Amino acid sequence: MSPECAAARDSFVDEVDIDLAMTAGGAAPFDIDGYERRLAWVYLSRVVAGPCAALSALIESVGVVEAARAVRECALPQSLRGPTEQRRGTDTAARDLDLMERLGGRVVTPDDPEWPAWRLLGLAQLDSGRDRDGAVPLVLWVRGPRSLLESSDRAVAVVGARCSSGYGNQVTAEIAGDLAAKGWTIVSGAAFGIDAMAHRAALAVGGVTIAVLACGVDRPYPAQHDRLLTEIAETGLVISEYPPGTPAHKHQFLARNRLVAALADGVLVVEAGLRSGARNTVKWARRLGRPALAVPGPVTSAASAGCHRMIRDGEALLVTRAEEVIDEAGPLRLLLPDPSDSPGAALSGDEALVFAALPEVGSRLPRELAEQSGLPLPAVRAALPALELAELVGANESGWYRKQPARRHR
Amino acid sequence: MSPECAAARDSFVDEVDIDLAMTAGGAAPFDIDGYERRLAWVYLSRVVAGPCAALSALIESVGVVEAARAVRECALPQSLRGPTEQRRGTDTAARDLDLMERLGGRVVTPDDPEWPAWRLLGLAQLDSGRDRDGAVPLVLWVRGPRSLLESSDRAVAVVGARCSSGYGNQVTAEIAGDLAAKGWTIVSGAAFGIDAMAHRAALAVGGVTIAVLACGVDRPYPAQHDRLLTEIAETGLVISEYPPGTPAHKHQFLARNRLVAALADGVLVVEAGLRSGARNTVKWARRLGRPALAVPGPVTSAASAGCHRMIRDGEALLVTRAEEVIDEAGPLRLLLPDPSDSPGAALSGDEALVFAALPEVGSRLPRELAEQSGLPLPAVRAALPALELAELVGANESGWYRKQPARRHR
Secondary structure, eight states: OHHHHHHHHHHHHHHHHHHHHTTTTTTSSOOOOHHHHHHHHHHHHHHHOOHHHHHHHHHHHHHHHHHHHHHHHHOHHHHHHHHHTTTTTTTOOHHHHHHHHTTTTEEEOOTSOOHHHHHHHHHHOOOOTTTTGOOSSSSSSEEEOOOHHTSSSEEEEOOOOOSSHHHHHHHHHHHHHHHHHHTTTEEOOOTTHHHHHHHHHHHHHHHOOOEESSSSSTTTTSGGGGGHHHHHHSSSEEEEETTTTTOHHHHHHHHHHHHHHHHHSSSEEEEEOTTOOOOHHHHHHHHOOOEEOOOOOTTGGGGGGHHHHHHTTTTTTTSSSSHHHHHHHSSSSHSOTTTTTTTTTTTOHHHHHHHHSOOOSEEOOHHHHHHHHHHOHHHHHHHHHHHHTTTEEEEEETEEEEOOOOOOOO | OOOOHHHHHHHHHHHHHHHHHTTSSSSSOOOHHHHHHHHHHHHHHHHHOOOHHHHHHHHHHHOOOHHHHHHHHOOOOHHHHHHTTTTOOOOHHHHHHHHHHTTTTTEEOOTSTTTOOOHHHHHHHHOOTOGGSSSSOSSEESSSSOOHHHHHSSSEEEEESOOOOHHHHHHHHHHHHHHHTOEEEEEOOOOOTTTHHHHHHHHHTTTOEEESSSSSSTTTSSSSGGHHHHHHHHSEEEEHHHHHHOOOOHHHHHHHHHHHHHSSSEEEEEEEOOTTHHHHHHHHHTTTOOEEEEOOOOOOOOOGHHHHHHHHHTSSSSSSSHHHHHHHHHHHHHHHHOTTTTTTTTTOOHHHHHHHHOOOOSOHHHHHHHHHHHHOOHHHHHHHHHHTTTTTTEEETEEEEEEEOOOOOO
16 A cells, blocks of 8 residues: 555544544434445545546446545556546545535535436436546535535526627526526536626526536636635535546536536527537537527627527527526426326416316407406416416417417427 | 400400501511410409419319300309409400500410419419418519519528518628529518518619519509619519509418419528518418528517527528528539539539549648649639538538538438
C-alpha cells in the first residue's frame, strides 16, 4: 500500500471513530457499512472525476466497497488502469465529506433515498461501449436544501445561447417563469444568457431550479454567476458529478449536458446559434427518449438559427409557450384520457362536471353549461380552457363542443 | 327555347359571321370548330361562375359544345339544374371574348396550348363528390403578356396575413425577392399584407408574378391595389376563374386559394394569424400533394401564431430562407442525384469538376481542389456552396468532403 493510501485509510478510520462518537448518544445506530460504502463512492468519484462506464460496470459487478479496494490496489482490468492511474493513490473521501458539510452540501450516492434512480435509468441503458461519456454518474455533489429526487420529479430543462437576444431573454423569462409557477422545476447549466435567465425566472416566481455544473459545486462558474449560484443553492439545488475543486474543462460541459437532459422530463431550447451547445443537450434528450423542444424566433436572428434548424430537421418540436411545453413534457398524460377509456374519464372536479354537461354532438354556450352542470358561470369559464388545453373540448362560433380524443398529427 | 336563349343563339351566330369576315383575308384558315368550342367554354364559365364539378363531369362525358347545348336547353340532370338556373338563359360569350380583348386579356381554355393541364391535374384527381369546390376550373380569364403554362412551370405561392408585421413584410420581401431573382414565379392572391408584398418583391427584381383573383380580372380587388394589379398585368399575369364583372364573394376566396396552391410547386406562408385564410391555402396544398412551408417568427407576435401552429402540428415545414424553399419545392430534384446513380452524376460545369476532385473519403481544401480540378480558386469557391446546398458536400475543420446522398430526417 502506498503511503497516500495508508494515510487515506487512517484518515478514514479517524473519521469513522469521530462519527461513531458523535452518534453514540443519538437515536439511530451508526451505519458503519453505509459509511464505508459512502467513503468508497466518494473516493471513486474523485479518482475518475466524471462519468466512467468501465468503473460503473465494475461496481455493478463486485459492489462499491470491493471496487474501491480494487482501484486502490490497482487490481484492475486494463481498461480501468488508465482512467484511475492519476488519482487512485489519494483518498480524500472523508475530507471531501467534511468539506461538503462545511459548504452546507452533501454527496448523494446511489445508496441514498434521494438518488434520482429512475431519472438516470436512461443513461444506464445507453450502450456504454459506444457512449463512454454516457454512463450514470457515480455520485452527485449537491448544494441546496431540497431532495434531488423530489425536485426532479416534474422538471423541464431550459437551455440555450450564451449570447442570447433581448427577445430570447424575454421569452425565457416568460416560459420558464410560467413553468416554475406551475410547479415545474427548471433545470439548466448556469451559463450566461438563456441558462441564467431560466434560473432567474424560476427564482423570481419562488419556484425550484437546479443548476448542473461542469465543475465542482464549490466553484462559481462562470465567476460572474457567483451570486446567482448562491441564490440557487439557498432555495433550489446546485449539483455536479465532479468533486469539489474540479475546474471546468471543455469535455465536462458535454458530459454535464447529458445530466441536464437526464434530470428533466424534456429539454427546451429557447435560442441557439447553429453551433450552440444547446444542440448537444438536445442530442442527449433524444437519446434518452426525452422530448426535445425549441422556441422559434425571427428568421433574421442568428440566435434562433439553431432552433429553426432543429425544428426543420425534426430534431426538436416547435413550442411557443409554457402550456405547449407541459403538453409535450408530460403532465397532461395524467389528464388526457387513456384511448381505451371514455373521453374525460380521467377528469375530476369542475372539469369533470363541465365535460359531462357537454353533449356528445353539438355545442353549448358557457351559460348553458352552467345550467346543465349546476356550476356557477365563473367556474364553467375557468374549467373550459383547461379542458381545451387537454384537447378534450374545442370552441367555435356556436359554443363549446367535445373533441374526439386523437393525438395531434406530427 | 326561351327568348333569352334564342337571342343568345342569334348573337352567337352574328359574332361568328363577323369573325369569319375578319379572318377571310388572313393566312390561317379560321377554325370555326375551335371558335365554337371557345364560345361554349366561355358561356359555361359565366353560367356557373366558378368551379362546378358536376358540369366538369358533363363536359368530360359529352364534350364542351354538347354540354353548352344541354345547359342552354336545360336538358340536364337534376344536379346541374340548380347551379345553371340563374344564368343559363344569357349567353354573352362573344361579348366576353371581345371585352377580354379590349382589356388586353384573353380566355384560356383547356383547348389552349398554355392551359396548365398538369398543374391542375391534382384538382381533377380530388374526389369531386366530397370536394364540390375542388373541381378543375372551366376556363381561366387572364390578363398579362406571359404564357400561363410557362409562368407556372417553376412557381412558389407566397401567401399570408393581411395584417402583416414589419418583420413579415421584410422576410416576404427577402424570400420572395430571392425566389423571383432565381427565376421562380411568385403566385399570390393580391391581398393586403404578405400577398401584396410578395408580388411587389417579384416585380422589384424584374421577376414574374401571378395574381389569382377571387373576382373578375377587370375588377381591382382590393381597390387600393388597382395600380399593383396593373403593374402585375404588364409583366406577369392576373388571372381568375370568374368572368369579368364578377364581384368578390367570401366563398370565392376559398376556391381561389385552391388555384393559388394548384398553380405552384409549393405554398409558403410567411405570417398567419390563427384564423388566417393562408391556412386554407395550406390545406389545399396538402390535399394537392404540394409542400406546405411556413416561416417562423417571434412567439410574441400574433401574426406568426398560425405559422407556428402549422409547423407544430406537422401541417407545414419550417423554412427560413429562399434556398430552403427551393430545397422543398423542387428544383434541386434536378441537381440531386438519383439514388440509383452515382452521386454527382447529374452535375455539370464547374460543380461537376469540383465534385469529381473530391475523394470518396477524406476532405480537401479549396486550394487543393483548384489544383486537382484545374479550375481557378474563385471558381472552386463559387461551386462549393452550390454543392453544399445540394447536400452533395459538407465542410469541417479539415476542409470539404463528399456527403452520402441521403434525404434529411423529417
